[in-house]
Amino acid sequence: MVNILVFKIGVNCFGIETAHVKSITKNAERVKDKPFPVFADGLxxxxxxxxxxxxxxxxxxxxxxxERDEFVMPIDGIVDI
Structure with missing residues (x-):
């Protein structure tokens, strides 16, 4: 069985197969113990x-x-894991 993280953006739901994801962090300012480059001072x-x-x-x-990258995705809420 495949595990999928389902999240909602607007009225649409999307999913990421968790086998391809190393970690998911919600509303955090740091990734891998370093400031996330997109967040200048938490912005x-x-x-x-x-x-x-x-x-x-x-x-x-x-x-x-x-494995080689991170990305930030705005969401309206996590629907199911």
Missing amino acids: VDYVFPDKRINKCREREFIIASF
Whole structure:
């Protein structure tokens, strides 16, 4: 059986197969004990259709860490694991 992390962005749900993910961190400012490069002093800069979000605590997000990279993804909430 495959485990999939399902998350929601707007009205759409998406999934990441957990076999390809080393770690998932929710609303954290550090990855691998180092400041995440996208977060200058804990700030993120996402542009959404209705407004700009520039503080990491104003929006829920996940950090997915893969074998060679990490990425930050804003989410509306984790639906299921």
